[in-house]
Amino acid sequence: MSSVVVVGAQWGDEGKGKITNALCSDADLVVRFQGGANAGHTVSLDGVPIVFHLLPSGISVPGIQNVIGPGVVIDPIALAVEIAGVTERGVEVGENLLIDVGAHMVLPYHKALDAAEERARGQSAIGTTHRGIGPAYADRCARDGIPIGALAAFDEFRPRFEEAVARKNKHITRLYGEQPLDAREMLEQLYPVAQTLARHLADTPEMIREAIRAGLNVLFEGAQGTLLDVTFGTYPFVTSSSTTAGGVAIGTGVPPSMIGEVIGIAKAYTTRVGAGPFPTEVTDDTARMIQERGAERGATTGRARRCGWLDIVALRYSIAVNGIKRIIVTKLDVLDSFETIKVCVAYDIDGRQTDCFPRTADELGRVNPVYVEMPGWMSVTKEARHESELPPRALAYLNEICRLADVDLCSVSVGAKGEAIVEFTSVF
Ligand code: IMO
Ligand code: MG
Secondary structure (H helix, E strand, O other): OOEEEEEEOOOOOOOHHHHHHHHHHHOOEEEEOOOOOOOOEEEEEOOEEEEEOOOOOOOOOOOOEEEEOOOOEEOHHHHHHHHHHHHHOOOOOOOOEEEEOOOEEOOHHHHHHHHHHHHHHHHHOOOOOOOOHHHHHHHHHOOOOOEHHHHHOHHHHHHHHHHHHHHHHHHHHHHOOOOOOOHHHHHHHHHHHHHHHHOOEEOOHHHHHHHHHOOOOEEEEOOOOHHHOOOOOOOOOOOOOOOOOHHHHHHHOOOHHHOOEEEEEEEOOEEEOOOOOOOOEOOOHHHHHHHHHOOOEOOOOOOEOEEEOEEHHHHHHHHHHHOOOEEEEEOHHHHOOOOEEEEEEEEEEOOEEEOOOOOOHHHHOOOEEEEEEEEOOOOOOOOOOOHHHOOHHHHHHHHHHHHHHOOEEEEEEOOOOOOOEEEOOOOO
């Protein structure tokens, strides 16, 4: 089948944007199905990095139809800024971008509430990106949200927005003791944004289904990662959407039976931004080396990412939840100068060894990782473009992690450049 889901197999930042962008030469459609401007997908454009938050990573590739599906929550102001930014970089954003009318909006009060809720959580803060994601999805579920299609009739949107602001201001002032938001000011900001976005609004589910029926190559670009899924992640230290392959069906209107393959993206090690358990986290020189070599800083918030070794227990869990048969390993080059590389193969929980990923964050917080050690390859991999150009020990590492995770290898990314990929099997 011609539809492929690219899903993060860890805690996000696996390189989904780069991979999606790289696969565009064979794709016709790229569809975002969940998340919002909390995503930070770094893609190389003419050799210079560019970060997409809401725009699908196919936007810079001519001839690709990009869709922001109904499962995404869209901050219209952030999207307009992003469109202006990429346009400045010479990328044309016209008919190649469709925004589904049913995608809910992240409005300024959602961002204010996200920040206020985080402050109120104190020590138990989740470490959100403050992009208003949780409050926007909560409003959608509570039937209090506003779909982006509403911007097309601004005169009708205006009173609906004013009424929402009046109610949210009660929360903001009475519950959190903060300053109320000014509806008029926000409407002034939203009006030109509505004009910019109006021409992209569309009814997209049938269009995507038809593309799949017609045999076009459709790529679903996941945001965040499996372990941040609101149901299957390390709750409550998760995001508020279904980041797993199942999210495609509910976030695009494409039924599970029309989804072809699910490809998992995993770094050759692990990172996490924000709070929550992370069994293989390291905090010594190793962490600093990974952080520096991998430029492990959040593309959305600029926060330093927590770093650690590859966790096979977590990876196997992701593979099971998503139905992943092939993985793409990214950032292999970051491990180039390690004499020894550790891989977590099991967890020790209260003296008992297991290879099952715990279902509660509390239990996950108590595990001790059981490691095997592998010799590093101590040579540069970033110029490799073919399997034969990878050092034997790097190949051994890749083979071993695939054996342990019981998954096939699709390709390996060895650098930030778009072409820095070694392909083992092709995606489409
Ligand atoms: P990409 O698509 C890594 C994390 C935040 C926080 C938690 C909840 O680039 O992989 P939220 O703002 O979503 O309510 O924050 O989720 N988080 C991410 N971590 N990569 C992302 O996106 C993330 N999006 C959210 O750090 O821990
Ligand atoms: Mg990211």
